Amino acid sequence: TQKQQTLSRFFGSQ
Amino acid sequence: MLEGKFEEASLLKKVIESIKDSVKLCNFNCSQSKGITVQAIDDSRVLLIALKIDSGSFQEFRCDRDLVLGLDLESLSKILKQGNNEDYLTIIAEDSPDSLLVVFEDKKKDRISEFSLKLMDIDSDVLTIDDMEHDCSITMPAYEFAKIARDMKTLSESLQIIITKDSVKFNAEGQIGSGSIILKPHTDMEKPDESIKIELNQPVVLTFGAKYLNDIVKATALSSTVTIKLTDKAPALFEYRLPSGYLRYYLAPKFDD
Numbered sequence: 001t002q003k004q005q006t007l008s009r010f011f012g013s014q
Numbered sequence: 015m016l017e018g019k020f021e022e023a024s025l026l027k028k029v030i031e032s033i034k035d036s037v038k039l040c041n042f043n044c045s046q047s048k049g050i051t052v053q054a055i056d057d058s059r060v061l062l063i064a065l066k067i068d069s070g071s072f073q074e075f076r077c078d079r080d081l082v083l084g085l086d087l088e089s090l091s092k093i094l095k096q097g098n099n100e101d102y103l104t105i106i107a108e109d110s111p112d113s114l115l116v117v118f119e120d121k122k123k124d125r126i127s128e129f130s131l132k133l134m135d136i137d138s139d140v141l142t143i144d145d146m147e148h149d150c151s152i153t154m155p156a157y158e159f160a161k162i163a164r165d166m167k168t169l170s171e172s173l174q175i176i177i178t179k180d181s182v183k184f185n186a187e188g189q190i191g192s193g194s195i196i197l198k199p200h201t202d203m204e205k206p207d208e209s210i211k212i213e214l215n216q217p218v219v220l221t222f223g224a225k226y227l228n229d230i231v232k233a234t235a236l237s238s239t240v241t242i243k244l245t246d247k248a249p250a251l252f253e254y255r256l257p258s259g260y261l262r263y264y265l266a267p268k269f270d271d
Contacts, residue, residue: 002172002268003269003270004058004223004266004268005060005266005267005268006058006059006060006266007059007062007141007249007264007266008141009266010249011062011141011142011264012141012142013140013142014139014140014141
């Protein structure tokens with residue numbers, strides 16, 4: 001089964 | 015002071031109905047040059063909403079000073095339900111507002127209804143989303159994508175999207191069995207919005223949580239088409255165009271680490 005990624009992994013916080 | 019008048023209340027009603035189940039609290043940023051912009055992330059940090067209601071979406075729009083309206087969308091939704099879809103809708107806020115005034119005007123009757131919504135201080139963290147290059151882009155009828163997302167959710171909690179030059183395939187595998195839907199690009203000359211367009215730099219296979227896709231398709235009433243931009247092992251972008259502006263969803267995929 002594949003793991004649900006989160007957006008924090010791809011986008012930086014401002 | 016902010017004063018924005020919509021020709022029809024239905025636009026804001028549809029926007030709020032599209033996002034309120036994903037994010038409960040969010041800041042509406044208002045400025046003369048950008049209109050209203052919102053960025054909000056769901057609690058699981060998997061789905062991000064980016065909304066832009068340009069001043070062109072309003073019949074009249076003025077915003078003397080940049081403003082942030084901290085809104086509880088559940089509460090705003092309750093107030094928006096008080097007006098009819100065809101009513102004029104005006105939102106008004108002072109420069110340092112603690113409430114938002116919502117005014118409906120019936121176009122035929124002399125009826126004006128006014129509501130005041132308490133604003134909140136909302137601590138939201140904002141993510142930086144660069145303009146990404148995408149491996150492929152699909153534009154298709156919004157209702158068709160909604161039907162696929164809803165139907166396939168009954169089979170599986172995940173939906174796989176496979177894009178090649180010749181087709182887009184939606185694949186679901188679950189306990190009771192499996193299913194797939196294949197769409198091929200075509201151009202409908204008489205009803206352009208019924209067309210399916212695929213632009214491809216390279217083929218992509220991505221898997222998404224069906225639950226989140228079903229949150230996204232709540233925006234179907236906003237636009238006749240949806241554009242989906244996909245990149246291998248990266249968040250997907252789902253865009254619904256507004257008359258002037260957009261509602262975008264960024265959804266993180268599922269994959270093995």
